Amino acid sequence: MTTQPRSLFKSIMGKRVGLGAYGQLATQQPTTVLDITPKCVDASITVSAEGTPGADQRAITITLKDAHGNAIDYAETVDIVMLLNSGGTDFVATGGSTGIAIGASGKLLTLLAKKVFKAISTTSGVIALTWTDTGTEAAFLGLYLPNGTRVISSTLQNA
Incomplete structure (x- = not known):
């Protein structure tokens, strides 16, 4: 046998x-x-104060997490949509003067200028972005995970 x-x-x-x-x-x-x-079921989004890393800019750090709150240990693809409010009920009007761009970690693909993106994290679950807006438009980053969970950032509005 x-x-x-x-x-x-x-x-x-x-x-x-x-x-x-x-x-x-x-x-x-x-x-x-x-x-x-999928292991990726949650995320944290940290938004820096205006002026970090430069004038009219904010650093955004996304950490993708597993069900235990630990950073994932592989590269994951997620959707990013710029939203008008924290409830996620409308799309942002313009998406900032420049919008979001990739920082030091991960990859970013623009699907609709300044509004809709695909992103790939590093193998430690990190995506680093920069928000640039010379105006005062209020915007929120909406992160859509593979399991359907939506995580929305704090406001990205500059003074």
């Missing part, structure tokens, strides 16, 4: 569930572990 290889599946909370050989519940260390849901 040959033994079938065991596979376990990881749930959204990182718990291991699955079946072992011949339909028995798996109780030993698996030979393979498959993620059946």
Whole structure:
């Protein structure tokens, strides 16, 4: 009688569930572990004071997190939309004089100028952006995660 290889599946909370050989519940260390849901389920968005890193600019740091609040350990793709309010009920009017641009970490692809973007984090779950606006438009960064969760930043409005 040959033994079938065991596979376990990881749930959204990182718990291991699955079946072992011949339909028995798996109780030993698996030979393979498959993620059946994305690890990235939350994020934090930090917005600096105006003037950091330069005039009319704000640094934005996004950290993508797992269900335990830890930074993810792989590169993840997320959607970014510039919003008019913290409730996320409308799109921003112009998106700032220059809008957002990629900083030192991650990648940013513009889908609609100053309003809609795709971003790829570093393998430590970080995306660094810069918001530039010489005016006083109020804007909020809306981050849409792969599991459908939406995280909205504090205001990006400059004086």
